[in-house]
Amino acid sequence: MSGAHLLVLEGDGIGPEIVAGTRTVLDTCDATFGLGLSFETAEIGFAAHRSVGTTIPDPVIAAARGADGVILGPVSHNEYPPVAEGGLNPSGVLRKALDLYANIRPALTPEGLGGSARAVDLVTVRENTEGFYADRNMFEGPGEFRPDPDLALAIRKISRRACRRIAEAAFALAEARPARHVTAVHKANVLRISDGLFLEECRAVAEAHPAIAYDEVLIDAMAAHLVRDAGRYDVIVTTNMYGDILSDLAAELSGSLGLAGSLNAGEEHAMAQAQHGSAPDIAGQGRANPVSLIASAAMLLDWLAQRGTLPAGAEAAAAIRAGIVAAIAEPGTRTPDLGGTGTTTALAQAVAGYVADTAPRTGG
CATH class of the missing domain: 3.40.718.10 (Isopropylmalate Dehydrogenase)
Known part of the structure; x- marks a missing residue:
């Protein structure tokens, strides 16, 4: 049974x-x-x-x-x-x-909701175990610290293994969706090493899935694009903090975070x-x-x-x-x-x- x-x-x-x-x-x-x-x-x-x-x-x-x-x-x-x-x-x-x-966060505007909701049907696939989150990126102790009263530092952990498996999760999800489109969101123009590693793995997984459309968007541009036209996106794959923020934005645009x-x-x-x-x-x-x-x-x-x-x-x-x-x-x-x-x-x-x-x- x-x-x-x-x-x-x-x-x-x-x-x-x-x-x-x-x-x-x-x-x-x-x-x-x-x-x-x-x-x-x-x-x-x-x-x-x-x-x-x-x-x-x-x-x-x-x-x-x-x-x-x-x-x-x-x-x-x-x-x-x-x-x-x-x-x-x-x-x-x-x-x-x-x-x-993998933190999977759909944003879908329900039929008949009305109001200020946009026509949204996308999924944010957020890496969930590292990034800037201080409770998730160290073997022992927090990932942020304060050497003196006037200075606070934070460590961002990005590993090849975590990037590869979150990219694979995103492409697997896109395989089952009609649009079959993955967008990797990053800030590699500034975080060249850490977000660069993330993009390396996303591109490698994209090459293994040629039937799925793939593109890349900077995190700040992505926030603007979602507000302007969230309907153009299907599966968004990104690192921990970016995904937390973008998924909340997409959910509110679709009707309510609730x-x-x-x-x-x-x-x-x-x-x-x-x-x-x-x-x-x-x-x-x-x-x-x-x-x-x-x-x-x-x-x-x-x-x-x-x-x-x-x-x-x-x-x-x-x-x-x-x-x-x-x-x-x-x-x-x-x-x-x-x-x-x-x-x-x-x-x-x-x-x-x-x-x-x-x-x-x-x-x-």
């Missing part, structure tokens, strides 16, 4: 609310498609720090390694105490511990994670948009299906995506970030209701 064991980590701020909404949708998918899902929950973030003195306990990391997939709610890591006092970023720790080197799914994937593990932060200013008010994490969970189901762990996962993921489109087409169901009056719970229930009412049932 197929099935998958998922580790669920609520996180901070709006995390518990949008995780609850995501569980509502996943439970409905489980019942509708006979997925055989099982769930384990564990504390991270402020709750874990209060209990055991660290925001990401070692048993949670072990549980993540043993699970078929992880669902991670947003975390307030900017507000955590210093690392020496247990204030680790759970997202960064899990990305390193599970070698989740719609932006995100999957952290490696060879053996994957973690669904909302693209946005923990928004503590609206926590507990029922205003948070749960779609980003729901869409991320759908990506996790797809990943499990591709690996053969969850054969019906792709069908369930498609039903979730259709349910999202149907739910946000109704102004009364949309959350405030989409110009609506709906609540977190109501929007999640609307997506789940669509899945239950319209998806084919096992044995039907």
